[in-house]
Amino acid sequence: MSEAETAVATTGATNGSAKKAHKSGAASAEETRPVHTVTLIPGDGIGPEVIDATVQILEATGVRFVWDRQEAGAGVVPRYGTALPDSVVNAVVKSRLALKGPIATPVGGGFASPNVTLRKRLSLYANVRPARCLPGIVTPFPNVDIVVVRENSEDLYSGIEHVVVPGVVESLKIITEVASTRIARFAFEYARANGRKKVTAVHKANIMKLSDGLFLECCRTVSRSFADIEYDEMIVDNTCMQLVTRPQRFDVMVMENLYGDIISDLVSGLVGGLGVTGSANIGEEAIVYEAVHGSAPDIAGKGLANPTAVLMSAVMMLRQLGETDAARRVEDAVFAVFQEHRWITRDLGGTATTEEFVRAVLDAMTG
Ligand code: NAD
Numbered sequence: 431m432s433e434a435e436t437a438v439a440t441t442g443a444t445n446g447s448a449k450k451a452h453k454s455g456a457a458s459a460e461e462t463r464p465v466h467t468v469t470l471i472p473g474d475g476i477g478p479e480v481i482d483a484t485v486q487i488l489e490a491t492g493v494r495f496v497w498d499r500q501e502a503g504a505g506v507v508p509r510y511g512t513a514l515p516d517s518v519v520n521a522v523v524k525s526r527l528a529l530k531g532p533i534a535t536p537v538g539g540g541f542a543s544p545n546v547t548l549r550k551r552l553s554l555y556a557n558v559r560p561a562r563c564l565p566g567i568v569t570p571f572p573n574v575d576i577v578v579v580r581e582n583s584e585d586l587y588s589g590i591e592h593v594v595v596p597g598v599v600e601s602l603k604i605i606t607e608v609a610s611t612r613i614a615r616f617a618f619e620y621a622r623a624n625g626r627k628k629v630t631a632v633h634k635a636n637i638m639k640l641s642d643g644l645f646l647e648c649c650r651t652v653s654r655s656f657a658d659i660e661y662d663e664m665i666v667d668n669t670c671m672q673l674v675t676r677p678q679r680f681d682v683m684v685m686e687n688l689y690g691d692i693i694s695d696l697v698s699g700l701v702g703g704l705g706v707t708g709s710a711n712i713g714e715e716a717i718v719y720e721a722v723h724g725s726a727p728d729i730a731g732k733g734l735a736n737p738t739a740v741l742m743s744a745v746m747m748l749r750q751l752g753e754t755d756a757a758r759r760v761e762d763a764v765f766a767v768f769q770e771h772r773w774i775t776r777d778l779g780g781t782a783t784t785e786e787f788v789r790a791v792l793d794a795m796t797g
Pocket of ligand 1: 532545704726
């Protein structure tokens with residue numbers, strides 16, 4: 431991510447960061463710094479570990495936060511009868527900003543994904559997932575710098591499924607002109623605002639001629655208003671092959687919900703894995719920052735999780751809040767730790783625990 435990259439110009443969602451009033455003109459510099467209220471949703475699995483690690487590092491920047499901690503996930507179902515209590519949604523509506531850990535969703539049954547529900551209830555229509563080679567991390571390809579813009583509100587994630595007759599199930603893929611045009615416009619505006627050159631629309635319109643055909647038509651229409659940004663299109667299967675052979679050909683990529691979910695994990699793998707890629711779920715009224723990764727039940731509670739992905743999401747948040755100096759200091763410290771290669775977590779080939787990594791980042795920030 432470049433310095434400017436994470437400032438999302440297309441949303442009004444910066445929270446009511448309050449400046450303490452100057453009483454007699456004698457207020458200290460510390461007192462006049464804005465205080466940012468952020469809803470903190472630790473989630474489950476490795477969520478609480480990586481969120482706590484991130485909060486520790488954010489606190490060390492000197493930026494003033496008020497954390498409104500909210501619980502969601504399977505653990506709250508007995509108390510609230512739902513994995514996503516209204517109080518969590520209302521808290522984000524109020525603060526307009528959230529930093530969220532992953533929340534597990536039962537496979538093949540059980541409650542609906544609280545992650546998808548939160549995005550829908552808050553109309554967080556754009557999921558921005560940047561992935562680029564980071565200093566000190568060995569990757570299969572150099573110079574990968576891709577931003578996946580994923581439509582976040584519809585497609586097969588509409589969750590409209592039913593049994594037609596026993597043994598036959600129908601799952602509806604909803605694609606609308608409104609949502610497709612909105613995400614295409616977002617991708618082009620993002621590209622323009624961040625000095626990027628190209629937008630690639632990813633689709634399967636050769637098979638799903640109506641649904642993906644409509645998505646593609648919307649991208650084409652929007653592209654005509656952005657003569658300064660190159661536009662191309664690619665079928666999703668070929669996209670996967672191109673990504674693992676010539677990833678440098680991609681810049682900003684825009685796609686429907688399901689393709690975006692899959693492609694962003696693939697792209698994460700190109701730059702070091704799920705442990706390093708952050709994201710922002712963006713709407714007109716709120717932004718929820720979270721890692722691309724899930725709750726990683728295989729390593730939860732073992733102190734092995736890499737908090738970089740949530741930390742990079744938090745860096746995006748700092749930039750959105752105008753705390754660019756703090757964002758740069760966090761990023762520089764993480765990169766210094768990567769380059770020293772002493773306190774690297776297991777997913778990146780090292781042996782450090784989450785705690786050791788955090789300590790190393792804090793040392794790099796203050797040292
Ligand atoms: P996952 O992303 O949780 O894990 C995939 C692999 O990556 C695992 O081997 C895991 O150990 C590793 N990994 C992920 N994050 C890591 C980190 N920070 N540090 C080190 N290693 C890390 O994917 P999954 O196993 O398919 O999903 C687990 C659960 O998470 C599921 O219930 C799924 O629904 C949920 N999920 C939630 C979100 C979200 O909250 N936004 C996103 C994806 C998946």
